[in-house]
Amino acid sequence: MTSSDKTPGLGTAVVIGGGLAGLGAAWALRGHAERIVVVERDHYPAEPAFRAGVPQGRHAHLVLEAGHRVLEEMFPGIKQELMDAGALRVATSEVRWLCSAGWMAEYPARMAFLSCTRPVLDQLVLKRVRADSSIEFLEGTDVVGLLGSAGAVTGVKVRERGPERGEVRDLPAELVVDAAGRSTSVPKWLTELGCRPVPEQRVDAGVAYTSRLFHRPAGVDLGGQAIYLQTKAPEAPRMGVLLPVEGDRWIVSLAGMRGAEPRPGEEGFTEHLAGLRDPLLREVLRDAEPAGEVRGFLPGPGVRRHYERSGPEGLVAVGDAASTFNPVYGQGVTVALFCARELRRTVRRHGGIGHAAARDARRAVAAASKNPWVMSCAEDARFDTTTGAPTGALLKLQHRFLDKVLAGATRDPLVTAAFHEVMSLVEPPSLLFRPSVLSAVLRG
Incomplete structure (x- = not known):
């Protein structure tokens, strides 16, 4: 047994990335690390706003019912704060859902979700996390490498961003949490330390997104509060979703699997809208005034990294850095919250952030993301153009x-x-x- 196993200690925890996954991880570690440092490449805006470090933030987001339960458990009262900020409560029975077999039947809803743009959610979580004196932020700072060896990660190397970049400096830590998202460089840095490559699965449906905000026309009747026109393999690889958000607006995201990707710009948005398997969304938007530009997004493949099988001591990956899903299924934010919950449970059980806690956290994170990954991959496998899918x-x-x-x-x-x-x-x-x-x- 290592000394870290015997005496977990409080020590320092570094979180790479200050998005929702990173903020949740930092919050989960409160009271179990003497010092918690969140390293974020952006400077946070003073008010809710889209930012470069969250490119997917401009597109429709769902916090599923399970995610809202975790969010409220970790940040008591945040549901009310979201509604005060303009988020709308949408009962699941109020979603007009066209699945591959047809329109979902009406049913008495037992669940609901709060719908808003991503910056509103991020800003409220950030406000909570900033208020804790044990959590520090290094904004406008890049993590450029890891400290340690093939056996254990012992910190990170950081450098300020900007035209006159500062010197690289070391930030030692007893625990490093990778919350850097889809673009994480941690797997590459681990190989530089001499670690074996982390086993991973990759499934790529080639999905691409295009999204736009619209002002809600007065008196419009959707027959519900939201619309989800799902893909149908193989003949209908396009989907569309409309969600109500703050400011009397709708956010509309369109997506297509490989071979049916929306073309960029307004022309591509209109063309893709016309190609959906039902005209409802096109008809609803006919008289809606745009409230912003058309924005595209290429999320890349779904990746599941098995740190629970082969990972150095002192490292835990959460959110998209651990498991990245096809966004059309709306699982990503909820799974990131699952990761934070499992991290909190683990450090509480171990009484600190030692190596034993990190190992258990890796296993717990993997278990929490397993079902969403299997569900996502099984659906992606329906499309012949998907690569890496199960068979x-x-x-x-x-x-x-x-x-x-x-x-x-x-x-x-x-x-x-x-x-x-x-x-x-x-x-x-x-x-x-x-x-x-x-x-x-x-x-x-």
């Missing part, structure tokens, strides 16, 4: 069963409710095999 007889059986579930969800409220609970990550996929749900599916 085989079991996957085909899963697809056939889910097709029956979706067909049932178009006519049976019991199945619709169960499907929403699974997709909201409140319940595991095994809920669909409970006798009451399964019998309703099979009757169909």
Whole structure:
């Protein structure tokens, strides 16, 4: 047993990245590290605003029901703060959802989510985290490398950004949390330390996004509060979503899998809108005035890094740095919150941030992201243009069963409710095999 196992200690924790995943991780470590340093490449805006370090922030975001429960658990009262900031409560039954089998049946909602733009959520979480004196921020600063060896990470190398870059300096730490997102350089830096490559899975559906904000026309009736026009493989690889956000606006995001990517700019947005498998979204937007420019986004492949199998001591990855999903399924923010919750539970159990706590946290983070990853990859595998997707007889059986579930969800409220609970990550996929749900599916 190492000395770190015996005496976890408080010590210093460094969090790479000050986005939502990094802020959640820093908050989770309160009271279990003497010093917590968040290194963020951007300078935070004074008011909610889109920023360069969160390129996906300009697109429609969902915090699923399970994510809201974690958010409220970790930041009590934040739901009310979100609503005070203009977020709108949307019952899941108020989402007009066109799945691959047709329109979802109406059902009595047991769940809801709060809908707002990403900067509103980020700003409220940042405000909470900034208020804790044990958490420091190094804004406008890059992490440029890791300290340590093949066996253990012992800190980071940092350098201020700007035209006159400062010198590289060392920031030692007992724990390093990688929350740098999709573009994390930590795997590359680990190889420079002599570590074995971290095992990873890559699934790439080639998805691309285009989004725009619109002013909500007065008196418009959607037949609900939000719209989700899902893809249907293989003949309809395009999707569209409309969510109400603060300021009497809608955010509309359109996406297409490889081969059906939206072209850039306003012309591409209009063209993609016309190519959706149902005209509802196009008709709703006919009289809506744009409230901003069209913005594109190429998220890249889904990547799941197995740090729980092969990772150096003193390192934990959270959020997109650990598991990156196809954004069309709306899982990313919720899974990032899961990671923060698991990190908090682990350091509490160990009483500190030592190596044993980091090892357990890596396992807990992997377990929390497993079901969302499997669900995301299984759907991506329906498209022939997806690379790295799972294959085989079991996957085909899963697809056939889910097709029956979706067909049932178009006519049976019991199945619709169960499907929403699974997709909201409140319940595991095994809920669909409970006798009451399964019998309703099979009757169909």
